[in-house]
Amino acid sequence: MQNHVGIIGAGIGGLAAAIRLASVGFRVTVLEKNERAGGKVGELREDGYRFDTGPTVFTMPELINELFLKAGKDPSEYFSFQSLEQSCRYFYEDGTTIDAYSDQRLFAEELAAKTGESKENVRHFLEKSKNLYDLTANVFVFNSIHDPKNVWNKDSLKALMHFHKLDAFKTMHEVNQKWFSSEKVVQLFDRYATYNGSSPYRAPGTLNIIPHLEHNMGVYFPVNGMYSIVEALQKLAESLDVEFLFNTPVERVEAGNKEVKKVIANNGEYRFDYVVNDSDVHYFYSNLLKDQKFLRKSLKPEKSSSAVIFLWGVMNSFSDLNLHNILFSEDYRSEFHHLFNRKLIYHDPTVYIFIGSKAVSGDAPLGSENWYVMINAPENTGQNWSKLINNARKNVVLKINRMLGIDIEQFIASERVICPVTIEENTSSWHGSLYGNSSNGKFAAFNRHPNFSKKYKNLFFTGGSVHPGGGIPLCLASAKIVEDKMKGR
Numbered sequence: 001m002q003n004h005v006g007i008i009g010a011g012i013g014g015l016a017a018a019i020r021l022a023s024v025g026f027r028v029t030v031l032e033k034n035e036r037a038g039g040k041v042g043e044l045r046e047d048g049y050r051f052d053t054g055p056t057v058f059t060m061p062e063l064i065n066e067l068f069l070k071a072g073k074d075p076s077e078y079f080s081f082q083s084l085e086q087s088c089r090y091f092y093e094d095g096t097t098i099d100a101y102s103d104q105r106l107f108a109e110e111l112a113a114k115t116g117e118s119k120e121n122v123r124h125f126l127e128k129s130k131n132l133y134d135l136t137a138n139v140f141v142f143n144s145i146h147d148p149k150n151v152w153n154k155d156s157l158k159a160l161m162h163f164h165k166l167d168a169f170k171t172m173h174e175v176n177q178k179w180f181s182s183e184k185v186v187q188l189f190d191r192y193a194t195y196n197g198s199s200p201y202r203a204p205g206t207l208n209i210i211p212h213l214e215h216n217m218g219v220y221f222p223v224n225g226m227y228s229i230v231e232a233l234q235k236l237a238e239s240l241d242v243e244f245l246f247n248t249p250v251e252r253v254e255a256g257n258k259e260v261k262k263v264i265a266n267n268g269e270y271r272f273d274y275v276v277n278d279s280d281v282h283y284f285y286s287n288l289l290k291d292q293k294f295l296r297k298s299l300k301p302e303k304s305s306s307a308v309i310f311l312w313g314v315m316n317s318f319s320d321l322n323l324h325n326i327l328f329s330e331d332y333r334s335e336f337h338h339l340f341n342r343k344l345i346y347h348d349p350t351v352y353i354f355i356g357s358k359a360v361s362g363d364a365p366l367g368s369e370n371w372y373v374m375i376n377a378p379e380n381t382g383q384n385w386s387k388l389i390n391n392a393r394k395n396v397v398l399k400i401n402r403m404l405g406i407d408i409e410q411f412i413a414s415e416r417v418i419c420p421v422t423i424e425e426n427t428s429s430w431h432g433s434l435y436g437n438s439s440n441g442k443f444a445a446f447n448r449h450p451n452f453s454k455k456y457k458n459l460f461f462t463g464g465s466v467h468p469g470g471g472i473p474l475c476l477a478s479a480k481i482v483e484d485k486m487k488g489r
């Protein structure tokens with residue numbers, strides 16, 4: 001008889017775990033509280049516009065393809081993506097704009113032309129970023145660091161031998177400041193700390209691995225927008241007979257001394273041989289399993305940042321803007337101080353404008369654009385959000401008008417606002433954090449919850465709040481680790 005796995009949550013980690021486990025012979029049921037799959041990867045259709053409401057930056061598409069190949073299917077029959085020539089257009093208050101080309105040589109030339117930074121220096125930095133990836137990916141990303149068998153294998157010994165190259169005891173900013181002469185280039189590379197909701201002034205220099213993903217491995221975008229990743233994965237899972245129970249919030253998980261016994265949802269009882277949790281691990285231990293010991297442990301590390309996002313239907317098109325655009329804050333250090341120390345939004349925030357309709361023309365009416373305007377926000381610790389959002393909106397509009405030389409307000413035809421509170425309500429993400437724990441500390445990687453429970457032998461964890469961390473590629477990696485641990489049971 002097939003072993004039956006219950007997966008709590010149909011986020012990216014839950015979907016990937018469902019596909020992997022069904023592919024290796026498990027019977028899989030996914031219990032999802034919402035009416036649709038995706039969790040943080042969401043979409044909104046309104047007034048003729050379609051918005052992706054969560055992730056917008058898509059790297060390592062091969063990890064998605066791997067799921068189809070694993071299931072014996074042709075990825076191109078389910079999902080297609082294009083590579084982008086430019087990952088982002090950066091705007092600075094002094095009028096400088098920088099196009100971040102995916103091609104390393106072009107990018108180095110652009111930085112040299114716009115900032116005076118040496119081309120060779122940029123290329124050496126990106127080579128170093130690749131070396132960091134080569135040294136750490138197998139140890140910290142694609143395998144469990146909590147499994148004793150991985151502690152002394154050849155990859156971890158190699159990483160240990162080259163420990164001095166990992167920059168683990170310096171912050172990202174310290175490394176970048178020392179490496180580059182241009183403050184603009186420092187700020188550009190410091191920004192990659194936000195890819196997992198951290199501060200460059202506190203996250204270890206090892207996170208300089210992230211530019212490798214964009215500038216060496218390339219930036220991509222799904223042909224039908226980010227939510228099409230979810231649709232394709234759900235379709236793949238269904239083709240493997242994965243059962244989805246939507247509108248099914250898990251209320252409680254009951255465990256004996258050593259194993260999970262029951263999952264209670266919609267007033268019904270489910271008994272599974274194995275349970276894989278994809279909901280936020282902090283939420284899981286406080287609301288579903290109610291295990292105080294684990295809760296105290298997972299309470300310690302700081303949560304990642306969250307976001308305030310304005311979704312604007314904009315009745316105009318702007319040729320100076322790209323798919324991904326950043327309007328930098330003038331004082332980056334103060335911005336992060338506000339986010340992580342004061343738990344507030346800075347008055348001059350870095351503004352990220354993502355315009356999906358630049359790539360997917362049907363996402364906005366002809367002559368219009370769908371603007372996703374995001375600023376970094378702190379995790380929700382009970383701030384007065386309506387006041388913070390009102391102030392932020394004024395500052396964002398002023399900054400857009402000032403830096404782009406437009407009057408944006410007159411073109412805004414529709415508006416929706418996403419904030420830490422709504423993110424928490426929709427996905428159960430603790431305090432509305434985007435990426436689980438932050439990486440603000442030398443040992444952050446070791447403080448994430450393992451992909452398995454040391455106490456309950458049939459309980460496993462996937463998704464952005466556990467090892468190896470948040471972001472689509474890491475969630476996909478977490479599902480692979482779960483499969484590795486469960487295979488053959």
Ligand SMILES: Cc1cc2nc3c(=O)[nH]c(=O)nc-3n(C[C@H](O)[C@H](O)[C@H](O)COP(=O)(O)OP(=O)(O)OC[C@H]3O[C@@H](n4cnc5c(N)ncnc54)[C@H](O)[C@@H]3O)c2cc1C
Nearest residue numbers: 009011012013033039040054055056057250463464471472
């Ligand atoms: C605004 C925003 C921007 C982001 N930008 C990027 C980006 O550009 N690139 C990138 O790679 N990543 C980005 N991320 C991060 C990325 O979206 C997440 O790391 C990833 O999607 C998390 O997936 P997950 O598997 O952890 O599940 P989640 O998406 O957290 O989903 C958990 C699922 O569990 C369900 N659930 C919760 N509680 C219960 C319950 N009691 N019963 C049943 N179901 C339950 C939820 O409804 C949800 O569907 C962004 C996130 C956000 C919010």
